[in-house]
Amino acid sequence: MDPYPAYPHHQDPAPGGAVPHPRWWERKGVRVTALATLLALSGVVILALVREQTGTEGFLVGLGLAVLPVPLLIAAFRWLDRVRPGPWRNVIFSFAWGACAAALIAIVANSFATRWIETATADPSRADTLGATVIAPIVEESAKAAAVLLVFLFRRRDFHGIVDGVVIAGVTATGFAFTENILYLGNAFGTDQLTGTGPGLSSVTAATFFVRIVMSPFAHPLFTVLTGIGFGIASVMAPDRGRARRLLLPLGGLLAAMGMHAFWNGSSSLGEYGFFAVYAAFMVPVFGLLTWLAVFVRQRELRAVRQELPAYVAAGWLAPPEPFALGSLKARRLAREYAAHYGGRTAAAAVAEYESYATTLALLRHRGRRGRAGADYVVRERQLLDALWERRGYARAALAYGSRAAAPVWLPPVYAGPALTHGPAYNPYRY
Incomplete structure (x- = not known):
């Protein structure tokens, strides 16, 4: 659904009065086909890479477990977008980009960078630490931010503010986390198979499921939402004012997402309880704050509707x-x-x-x-x-x-003696 319907007479005429025809690479069908082909190829490649690392059985187990939080997260973002719901095509594109293209970029770039650091330093443990706390946040947040940028540039009329940025970024990160969870859970299942550990609470699979699916399914969406907020603020600024700020706001959001991601990944090196301390003292409060911000912006939009x-x-x-x-x-x-x-x-x-x-x-x-x-x-x-x-x-x-059914019901004041009382017996409105 395009919020600004296109009218042919609004096109700029070419010399001589003819309506200009777009070049072949500017046509909507060509761009949609190229993007769909890119995502499909990325999906095939990422499927093969994950299956190679986890094995067929591990892949199926990881897929079955990783899909559990996806409907809940998608429903949460669509609920947030109820005031002015964006088209489903943007949701589908964002999820597909995160699950296929962004995940493929992250796997290839992270592996290459970690191996390069390991070769340069001859220290595998240091390479893994730098890869998790420096390389991964930069690569992964940049890859996810690309989806927000594409919607911002090519679906500009679907991008109206902070809520739209939060939804696009959050859905993209949900797709990315889905693929990443398949990989982690599939590898955990393979480890249990090698050690002979049964499917109990003491298994690596159960521990991985608890940490990634139960405790922190919102982690990746939380990081990337910061990028979406930057794009959302930039989208409501006038095109002819504050151009430097319109460029710096998305970049600032991306840097904040990278920093938060790096802090989260580095929490595992802060000691035995470092992860849980960062989770309780940092991740949960930030999650609550951003949730409040998104709901507040949504209520402000409803108030603007009533006023304008x-x-x-x-x-x-x-x-x-x-x-x-x-x-x-x-x-x-x-x-x-x-x-x-x-x-x-x-x-x-x-x-x-x-x-x-x-x-x-x-x-x-x-x-x-x-x-x-x-x-x-x-x-x-x-x-x-x-x-x-x-x-x-x-x-x-x-x-x-709808206005009659949702309007508050007025009750007449209760007569209590010589004058109207406004105490507990008086109830002028019932909701």
């Missing part, structure tokens, strides 16, 4: 109940359910698109009032208004229902 859309009600573009309904997740859900019940999938899809366009319009106006919307503000606003107008037939009745 009444201007379009006064102009006749929207119905009076819509700013409240569009600023409430409960009302939005009820509107989609109402549309699905009476109009089927087509109506539900139209209402969902209406909600997304309206949210984008409100945030665009919010940035415009602060001077951050860019030179194409008027064109983009008109495109979004046209998109809303085309879908008003399905959306207005559904949103009117």
Whole structure:
């Protein structure tokens, strides 16, 4: 779903009045095919490399265990993106890039760098330590950040702020962690097979599963989210203002992700309880802080919807109940359910698109009032208004229902003597 529908008459005409035709390498189909081919080849190669290291049985065991946290993490990021959900194609691309391309780059580059350090220093233990704390964070975070950069550059209209950066970065890191967990769990299973250890709690497989799947499934997403926040802040800045900051913010987020990743990898060298100390004193608080930040930004977007859309009600573009309904997740859900019940999938899809366009319009106006919307503000606003107008037939009745069902119920004041009391017996609103 493109939040800014394209109109042919907005293309710049070539000399003579003809609409310019893109070169073959600029065509959307060519780029999509090339990217899909790249990801497919990366997937085949990474599959062969992981299977070679773990064996077929270890690969299957690792795959079965590594897939467990993936649906939960994807669902969490989609829940965070409920106010203005991005298209599924971006989610699929991000996960595929992390699981295939980024994982392949990391395996090849980490192995090469570690062997080079080992040859140069003749000290295998030092090479492993430097590889884990220096090389791996730089290589892996750069490879994952490439997916965020690609969406930022080529799907710019799907990238509206911090939440979009967090979602794209988090899903990419989820895919990367999925492939990495297959490798670690498969190798752990192979170790148990060699030592004759059964599938009990004392096995290496169980210990690896506990540390990577139970305790820290959010580790890689947490690192890469810092990069996504940098891109997200840069995306809401006006294109003609603060160009240096727009370049430095993503770079700063990437450096922060590398530093946090290095600190986490180095925790195992801090003694017997170093890992658990870093986990409890650093990782969990940072995870809580970033989760709070993402939810806070989402609530701020809903507040902007309620504040900005009444201007379009006064102009006749929207119905009076819509700013409240569009600023409430409960009302939005009820509107989609109402549309699905009476109009089927087509109506539900139209209402969902209406909600997304309206949210984008409100945030665009919010940035415009602060001077951050860019030179194409008027064109983009008109495109979004046209998109809303085309879908008003399905959306207005559904949103009117959602606004009534989600609105607080007013109760009359309770008479208690000669005057109204505002004590415990008085309950003017019931939610």
